[in-house]
Amino acid sequence: MEERLSAILSAYQGKRDELIPILQKVQGAYGYLPEPEMLEIARFTRLPESRVYGVATFYAQFRFAPMGRNRVMVCRGTACHVKGAQRILEEVEKHLGIREGETTPDLEYSLETVACIGACSLSPCIMINRDVQARLTPKKVEQLYGKDP
Ligand code: FES
Numbered sequence: 287m288e289e290r291l292s293a294i295l296s297a298y299q300g301k302r303d304e305l306i307p308i309l310q311k312v313q314g315a316y317g318y319l320p321e322p323e324m325l326e327i328a329r330f331t332r333l334p335e336s337r338v339y340g341v342a343t344f345y346a347q348f349r350f351a352p353m354g355r356n357r358v359m360v361c362r363g364t365a366c367h368v369k370g371a372q373r374i375l376e377e378v379e380k381h382l383g384i385r386e387g388e389t390t391p392d393l394e395y396s397l398e399t400v401a402c403i404g405a406c407s408l409s410p411c412i413m414i415n416r417d418v419q420a421r422l423t424p425k426k427v428e429q430l431y432g433k434d435p
Pocket residue numbers: 361362363364365366367401402403404405406407409411
């Protein structure tokens with residue numbers, strides 16, 4: 287068993303009700319839930335692998351692939367929606383070459399959508415890591431990503 291996982295599991299007894307806290311700890315350590323660790327967690331908690339995956343996929347907080355170095359969040363809230371968020375999302379997807387929920391193969395970008403990033407007066411907007419990109423247009427998205435990824 288991998289050392290990091292072993293250290294995490296040593297704090298637990300393998301009870302079934304520990305599954306979610308264990309998944310949270312493992313994701314915190316690895317940034318996602320790698321398959322070998324998921325299988326070890328199933329063994330440790332004496333739960334079928336399908337059950338462990340079933341629980342993990344139920345919660346949006348868990349990821350099964352590593353996060354990119356840059357997190358791009360496209361707002362799909364009402365204010366952004368009425369100002370063309372869908373078009374912005376399509377443009378970002380086009381430039382990054384990935385769909386919502388995916389990470390680029392070089393692990394540079396992960397793309398997500400969010401309900402509201404709290405900058406409605408600047409809609410439509412996206413957030414790249416901690417920076418809000420305001421009043422976006424497809425042209426501005428092109429300027430942001432056109433040459434980079
Ligand atoms: S709806 Fe997009 S920032 Fe609030």
